[in-house]
């Protein structure tokens with residue numbers, strides 16, 4: 001049977017620490033269909049970033065299976081995963097992570113260079129993407145010369161460079177003021193409307209409330225938000 005766009009099956013992640021093994025993901029099952037927009041919420045340290053890193057292949061599970069965009073990640077080596085990620089997953093981080101020594105335009109072109117895509121028209125494509133995220137005017141500036149909101153939009157343009165099916169954000173609005181956060185969020189909504197699949201970690205309950213599907217991570221497990229709804233807990237206790 002064909003897999004959903006994202007499928008985590010019984011995923012466990014154990015980190016080795018000085019104090020001994022630390023189980024951070026405790027058997028996570030998480031399926032996301034093509035075109036879905038999912039927000040991940042949950043307390044600090046619950047395992048949200050670890051979960052996101054499973055989807056991007058930046059990290060791998062201790063046990064369980066991960067399938068993304070038709071690819072089984074758990075049997076691939078690190079190099080193969082990195083290559084695959086470059087074409088299939090756009091990653092947006094809290095602190096933008098643009099390269100400071102090259103211009104905004106060059107940052108957006110970088111994934112095309114790495115993956116050998118869009119040869120001969122990388123500059124044009126990067127410019128189109130900067131227009132899409134509404135910052136064509138800062139193309140030739142360096143990241144340090146533009147605002148946080150502009151940097152994050154540049155990072156989104158970069159994430160879109162190879163036209164990935166899946167976009168993943170780990171608190172992409174976490175370092176932005178309310179206005180910029182709203183603009184970045186609106187951009188995500190636009191991308192979902194265009195058919196992208198998006199999973200976004202956020203601490204912002206207001207933003208999460210606007211996402212069609214919200215999942216909560218608690219102590220390394222996915223719980224649907226209704227399960228932690230206080231009223232429900234009280235009702236069950238009776």
Ligand SMILES: Nc1ncnc2c1ncn2[C@@H]1O[C@H](COP(=O)(O)OP(=O)(O)OP(=O)(O)O)[C@@H](O)[C@H]1O
Pocket residue numbers: 015016017022024042043044045046047048049050051
């Ligand atoms: N590489 C690592 N080695 C050891 N422990 C780790 C490692 N990465 C994460 N952890 C631990 O795993 C747990 C979950 O971390 P994770 O970063 O996934 O949480 P989070 O939900 O993203 O938190 P936050 O909201 O603060 O970003 C934490 O206890 C963290 O200290």
Ligand SMILES: [Mg+2]
Pocket residue numbers: 048049050170
């Ligand atoms: Mg985190």
